[in-house]
Amino acid sequence: KYTKFSISYYWINSLDQKTFIYSRVENVAIPSGEENKTAALSYDHRIMLFENTSSTGTYYCEVKWNDIQKMGKGVFVLIRDTGYINTSYSWEILITLTVLLAVLSITATALLLWKRK
Numbered sequence: 001k002y003t004k005f006s007i008s009y010y011w012i013n014s015l016d017q018k019t020f021i022y023s024r025v026e027n028v029a030i031p032s033g034e035e036n037k038t039a040a041l042s043y044d045h046r047i048m049l050f051e052n053t054s055s056t057g058t059y060y061c062e063v064k065w066n067d068i069q070k071m072g073k074g075v076f077v078l079i080r081d082t083g084y085i086n087t088s089y090s091w092e093i094l095i096t097l098t099v100l101l102a103v104l105s106i107t108a109t110a111l112l113l114w115k116r117k
Contacts, residue, residue: 003028005065009045011077013057021045021059055079 008023022045045061058074 002065003030005063007043008062008064009059010062011055011057011059012074 004025004027006023006025009021010018011021012018026043028041043061056077056079058076060074061072063070
């Protein structure tokens with residue numbers, strides 16, 4: 001009953017649209033003496049080229065037996081265009097704030113000392 005099943009690969013984009021990538025049917029022969037035992041089989045599928053950045057989304061694998069359907073948890077894949085540079089300004093902002101606070105502190109101290117005289 002469980003020796004014939006189908007494996008499907010698909011992805012769901014940010015608009016919750018499902019796009020099938022690949023599907024195949026497997027028929028696994030059970031060796032003599034291995035009946036009524038649990039078996040785990042691995043099946044890999046590689047997606048070679050992404051057409052464009054709109055291929056970003058969560059990719060899933062789904063297996064269907066006669067009356068059972070199991071779906072993987074999914075893998076999120078972020079596709080970036082060629083030449084993409086990740087811009088992070090966190091250090092620049094931190095340094096700018098530190099310098100600004102130091103200048104204000106020095107200025108306030110100088111004004112207090114000047115006013116004291």
